[in-house]
Amino acid sequence: MYTTPTCVYCKMAKQFFQEHNVQYEEVDVARDLKAREEMVKKSEQLGVPVFDIDGKIIIGFDQQELSELLGIT
Amino acid sequence: MIDVLIIGGGAAAMSAAIYTARKKLNTQIVTDEVGGQTALQPEIYNYAGFLDKDGHQLMQNMRTQVSELGVPIVESTGGVKKVSVREEDGKEVFIVTDNAGKTHEAKSIIIASGKKPRTMGVPGEEKFSNKGVTYCATCDAPLFSGKTVVVVGGGNSGLDAAMQLTKYATKVYVFESNEKVKGDQITQDKLAESSMVEIWTNIEVKEVKGEKFVSSIVYKNKTTGEEKELAVEGVFVTIGMLPNSDFLKDICDLNQWGEVMINPKTNATSHVGIFAAGDITDVLEKQTVIAAGEGAKAALQCYKWLQSR
Numbered sequence: 001m002y003t004t005p006t007c008v009y010c011k012m013a014k015q016f017f018q019e020h021n022v023q024y025e026e027v028d029v030a031r032d033l034k035a036r037e038e039m040v041k042k043s044e045q046l047g048v049p050v051f052d053i054d055g056k057i058i059i060g061f062d063q064q065e066l067s068e069l070l071g072i073t
Numbered sequence: 074m075i076d077v078l079i080i081g082g083g084a085a086a087m088s089a090a091i092y093t094a095r096k097k098l099n100t101q102i103v104t105d106e107v108g109g110q111t112a113l114q115p116e117i118y119n120y121a122g123f124l125d126k127d128g129h130q131l132m133q134n135m136r137t138q139v140s141e142l143g144v145p146i147v148e149s150t151g152g153v154k155k156v157s158v159r160e161e162d163g164k165e166v167f168i169v170t171d172n173a174g175k176t177h178e179a180k181s182i183i184i185a186s187g188k189k190p191r192t193m194g195v196p197g198e199e200k201f202s203n204k205g206v207t208y209c210a211t212c213d214a215p216l217f218s219g220k221t222v223v224v225v226g227g228g229n230s231g232l233d234a235a236m237q238l239t240k241y242a243t244k245v246y247v248f249e250s251n252e253k254v255k256g257d258q259i260t261q262d263k264l265a266e267s268s269m270v271e272i273w274t275n276i277e278v279k280e281v282k283g284e285k286f287v288s289s290i291v292y293k294n295k296t297t298g299e300e301k302e303l304a305v306e307g308v309f310v311t312i313g314m315l316p317n318s319d320f321l322k323d324i325c326d327l328n329q330w331g332e333v334m335i336n337p338k339t340n341a342t343s344h345v346g347i348f349a350a351g352d353i354t355d356v357l358e359k360q361t362v363i364a365a366g367e368g369a370k371a372a373l374q375c376y377k378w379l380q381s382r
Contacts, residue, residue, distance in 0.1 A: 006237075008129045008212060029215075030215030030218065047203040048212065059203070
């Protein structure tokens with residue numbers, strides 16, 4: 001999960017993951033410039049959050065799509 | 074059947090839900106997401122009794138209150154598409170269709186769908202959305218570290234965005250279309266201290282250009298009539314908000330700006346059984362604390378109306 005410290009949707013996503021016991025790795029692209037480049041390359045855009053779930057890229061906190069991909073009902 | 078369906082996920086909607094649920098009305102919320110504009114405010118200093126400052130936290134607190142009262146929140150709906158009416162035993166029943174295609178029926182409605190950022194409507198804006206063009210400085214400012222950016226709009230949101238960007242960007246331009254910026258003097262003074270900020274007035278944006286990402290902005294200097302191009306990698310658009318009221322045109326009266334017209338005492342709209350609260354309405358002040366109060370007012374009046382129905 002690519003985030004910035006100020007991004008509200010990142011906070012919402014983290015809370016959503018915690019509620020559903022989903023483990024995730026968080027990368028702060030405000031500090032980590034290499035990770036930012038990686039995120040831009042993967043998502044071809046500049047917004048956060050971006051999720052990489054086994055190679056499937058999701059841009060923005062799309063609760064429905066994340067739920068479907070992660071099997072959350 | 075649901076007694077009251079609340080449309081929206083901001084302070085007005087949450088506050089309304091707390092009041093209707095405590096009146097034991099069967100309540101449901103339909104929204105694209107919980108948080109509204111308040112959740113995007115990194116610092117809130119004017120909500121009495123709230124000391125955390127973080128707007129997202131304030132909205133999380135409201136959400137917790139609503140959930141603890143057992144109110145279901147239907148999220149990720151893409152917003153509401155349509156409100157229609159049918160009759161049952163001589164009484165109106167409201168049918169709310171969301172953009173995910175689901176319908177919800179209720180005896181009454183409280184509209185609290187708030188506002189969305191206004192777009193510039195110039196070539197390139199949509200194409201480069203999230204590719205340099207953004208409407209949320211709080212969310213995206215850190216991604217523009219080391220870059221030259223422009224903030225379009227010199228109101229309070231624009232100046233706040235510029236303030237936030239001074240922490241990251243190397244150069245911040247503010248484009249204001251009028252002769253003077255309208256943002257608070259206190260922020261203007263702070264920005265004036267920063268050598269990296271330049272405020273340009275009488276500027277009209279013509280186009281956003283780039284290949285994959287934004288590389289420049291084309292503008293017209295309205296004083297000289299000249300059109301020029303400025304190299305920027307970020308365009309932060311802060312030119313006001315538009316009400317999320319497209320789905321209401323046929324059901325209740327809207328004013329010239331698309332805001333729902335309400336009776337200021339009762340929050341009733343022109344359609345009996347539909348109430349409205351917060352920034353979606355023609356209430357003069359758009360503030361979180363006011364939205365919360367308006368939501369409570371709408372809820373109590375809605376309760377009274379349902380009792381008399």
